[in-house]
């Protein structure tokens with residue numbers, strides 16, 4: 255296959271093109287003075303059928319736009335990859351309608367009281383339907399779990415600050431390496447020494463648990479020339495455990511993260527765990543990143559956490575799983591291919607497949623979509639750095655303060671307000687126009703200083719001004735980042751629904767007890783090790799991540 | 801045909817079509833894909849029933865038509 259064509263022949267590259275296209279369109283709208291926001295929507299919360307009906311009527315145009323936008327690019331990619339576009343499109347329309355129904359179900363007040371978000375609901379509903387009835391071919395054609403999650407991860411890149419990768423990336427890599435090597439050795443030794451399984455089978459199982467789940471098993475299976483049956487069993491064991499861990503980790507982490515509080519600026523404050531069994535959202539994400547086996551499965555957990563606690567869990571998971579574990583699969587493949595040739599294979603048998611695996615395998619197995627994730631992060635960091643230096647944020651003296659944590663109407667009188675001396679040249683009161691303004695970005699210490707002499711109504715106005723003074727928060731976030739996040743949510747829910755609909759436990763559970771127990775021993779070591787490293791050894795890094 | 805051309809990638813017993821790979825491994829699409837780079841150009845040898853990289857060879861090599 256020619257290199258140029260390669261750029262359009264795998265889902266990894268298509269996830270990059272689709273993700274970057276979305277980001278470029280969002281930025282183009284922004285620079286032309288507009289925003290994608292009216293067209294990029296997802297259902298809100300509701301408690302009566304009338305509310306549901308009005309929400310649907312309000313957003314119907316947006317749903318059609320997303321269906322056509324995603325559907326067109328996915329269909330084009332299917333055509334180029336040589337697949338049946340008609341079947342895909344038929345299935346995709348049904349899948350999209352299913353995702354929409356899941357969003358509405360999650361927005362129902364009863365589900366919100368039950369603390370069930372769209373990610374877990376998509377998985378649960380999918381599992382029930384998928385295990386009652388096998389999906390017809392035309393729906394199965396649209397169940398592309400990995401394609402959707404890769405697209406979501408590229409979009410996620412646009413929302414994750416580059417500085418975060420620079421600061422926490424090395425720690426994530428260190429922790430992930432400790433966990434990956436320990437887990438791989440545990441599963442491999444249990445498989446080969448305890449249960450006397452073939453070493454290549456042990457390597458397939460070990461990589462599935464230690465690096466990147468089913469994709470890891472496949473990548474290593476080829477590198478070590480594993481038997482077809484061993485890979486099939488590896489897929490079954492890893493998939494079943496990955497799904498079990500989605501629910502286990504989601505329930506545990508949701509119980510262990512304290513409820514969010516409100517900070518001085520009226521936005522959700524950083525959660526500070528106090529007990530030994532309490533976690534911050536970022537710690538939860540890092541733990542899931544070390545103890546889940548597949549990207550899609552792990553994202554189901556952290557996306558569920560993010561519904562209530564914000565994106566910190568998603569960021570920590572991405573650092574740990576995608577950057578800390580996934581991108582090293584090529585190196586694992588190369589090293590294990592050498593070990594396989596030197597130690598595990600019969601020598602001088604020309605009837606068996608033979609030949610060396612070249613070092614090019616490091617690049618060939620590299621999950622290319624990660625490049626799109628980095629490109630999106632860099633692109634958005636450059637745009638975020640374009641904040642006008644002389645920006646003057648402005649807020650009305652009478653209005654409504656609204657954040658994710660608080661909402662309040664206020665009517666403030668600033669006629670005799672005493673401005674702190676050190677901020678007097680930046681804080682402007684214009685009683686004529688009924689506004690207050692601030693030159694440059696108001697920091698939290700600045701806000702704290704001004705609030706000292708403020709009454710309740712003045713405090714709400716000042717919190718509004720604090721928000722308006724931040725170009726990223728008040729302009730770039732709502733107009734560019736939020737629409738990208740909404741599309742990311744769609745890609746994720748499509749993915750989680752696919753996991754459920756394509757999982758048939760009866761077909762998967764055909765493995766014997768030996769490989770199952772070898773993998774289970776790895777789980778028993780991996781889960782507490784991930785927890786201890788996250789909450790004890792590297793706790794300062796994860797707790798500091800917001 | 802040179803030795804370097806007698807490789808699995810050109811062998812009729814090598815199944816590397818992504819659709820066929822997904823058919824061969826039940827459950828592969830639940831959390832992964834044969835259209836991804838981690839599977840890449842690896843395939844299934846139906847003679848040895850092994851999953852292989854495409855540049856290997858063996859005495860059973862038969863040119864793909």
Ligand code: SF4
Nearest residue numbers: 607808811845858860
């Ligand atoms: S191992 Fe031999 S028979 Fe199998 S695909 Fe390669 S060359 Fe063909």
